[in-house]
Amino acid sequence: MMGCFCFKPPAQERLPSKAETAEGNALASLVNDLIIxxxxxxxxxxxxxxxxxxxxxxxxxxxxxxxxxxxxxxxxxxxxxxxxxxxxxxxxxxxxxxxxxxxxxxxxxxxxxxxxxxxxxxxxxxxxxxxxxxxxxxxxxxxxxxxxYMPQGSLEDHLLNLSPNEKPLDWVTRMKIAEGAAKGLEYLHDIANPPVIFRDLKASNILLHQNYNVKLSDFGLAKVGPIGDKTHVSTRVMGTYGYCAPEYVLTGQLTKMSDVYSFGVVFLEIITGRRAIDTSKPSSEQHLIQWAEPLFKNKKRFIEMADPLLEGKFPLKGFYQALAIAALCLQEEANNRPLISDVVTALRYVATSPNDSGETSNVAEM
The missing domain is CATH 3.30.200.20 (Phosphorylase Kinase; domain 1)
Structure with missing residues (x-):
């Protein structure tokens, strides 16, 4: 889909302990037992x-x-x-x-x-x-x-359901929220054993504690696996329209990369301030990914993807890097998407990078 970026930091992997392995196997057994x-x-x-x-x-x-x-x-x-x-x-x-x-x-x-x-x-x-x-x-x-209780509600409340008198999220807070969500997925994918696929990542399932610390919620659709030499979990397609990975929708085959795609959609929402699906917009702009695809192909139009509520107050280099991460997560081919651990590393870098150019206030120079 979007091949104009190459931004993939080295993976950081942590092997589960014996206790975590035993706990994970017990979890898989219990979930299977629930079926009968x-x-x-x-x-x-x-x-x-x-x-x-x-x-x-x-x-x-x-x-x-x-x-x-x-x-x-x-x-x-x-x-x-x-x-x-x-x-x-x-x-x-x-x-x-x-x-x-x-x-x-x-x-x-x-x-x-x-x-x-x-x-x-x-x-x-x-x-x-x-x-x-x-x-x-x-x-x-x-x-x-x-x-x-989460005193600050959800990401959806602060990003997509913003009241007229409420201050929009600034760039640094948005990157912090994205990093927190990615860390939650990293735990599920790389540390939980067997791994857990969240399957329903979206703005309303990203809750915010004090200081906008992220907590993923709603695990009712989560799946355990794949286990052993299996590459995917076959299941009926469930989730939220607009966030589901294309290969999962077509085949019902669920992998960790399905979550990475969903994260890419949420991250693009964070950058653009647009909903994954918004029927109030003109037909050509209702689907976020379809709207963004031609913009990703033209560097001169990247700035059009910035949320207007940011008012240009973000580091230009960090903005480009954020778009690169989103583009990689949204690759049509699942194998071309980065591991969530790589995404965490990249976001940590973006979130702490200096405000190199102050503000992108002079768009004409781009």
Whole structure:
């Protein structure tokens, strides 16, 4: 797709410990077991297994529905933080701390199996750039997840749903957020064993803690693998339109590079301030990647991809490097995309590079 860049730093790899290997194998086994467990037995099954595998840790807590109802004021509208196809997220207060309570739709996009997979994933996978799961509720037909509360919402809130009186994200903060998201994926791809493919990276799933520290959330669609000599995981195509890698959409074959493509889409959103899909724009501009493709082919037009809300306040060299990273991640051929560890290294360089040219205020000189 975009062959005008060559920017690939050396990979940095960390081998998993024996404990991580054992934990990862147990995770894979549990996720597979969930497929054959009956719905009526799942709640006790999952709770028992989490306790078994989380020895020495603080496992996810099993909440009752009355507890969470009380914490959210009976799920009152004033506590509503957001709403999507999966259900609603409420702010709650429990035992002296703020919590985020995600009440899944009973017939929503995230089914019973996905709910339990997310509980298992976040009970076993721990990293500063993954959201912390406090607990869950599976009373009757209720399926609820309880997370640490993210005071700054999501990347979507600050980038794509910006209110008129809200200050847009500056360049340095945008690069920090991109690096944090990439680090979360790097943990899932390179340190978790077996690896985990996130499968649904998008701006609304990148949550922001204090100082815009990133936490990836919503692991219901995540997949374990590939394991051994397998190169991919075959699965039904799920995710969000506009973010899915083309080969995954065509074949259902999921790889780590599928996540790298999705990251490229999100990173391009961060650079441009445009949504992956925006039906409010003219037909030729509704699909972000299609809109950007001719611009990537002409260096004189690169600057047209900068978010106007940045008002030219970004280092020109860093801007070009950011576009190079996005272009590599968005290669049509999956094998041509960089490893996420390479992306992390590149973003670390971009995020810390000096403000070489101050501002790109004089576009005419380009």
């Amino acid at each position: 467990e009956s719905d009526t037995d799942k709640h006790k099954f999952v709770a028992d297994k989490i306790l078994q595998i989380s020895k020495g840790r603080n496992p996810a807590r099993a909440f009752t529905f009355p507890e969470l109802s009380a914490a959210t004021g009976e799920f009152k509208e004033e506590c509503l933080l957001g709403e999507g196809g999966f259900g609603r997220v409420y702010k709650g207060r429990h035992e002296g701390r703020d919590i985020a309570v995600k009440q899944l739709e009973k017939n929503g996009l995230q089914g019973n199996r996905e709910f339990h997979v997310e509980v298992l994933m976040l009970s076993l996978l721990h990293h500063p750039n993954l959201v912390n799961l406090i607990g869950y509720c599976a009373d009757g037909d209720q399926r609820i997840l309880v997370y640490e």
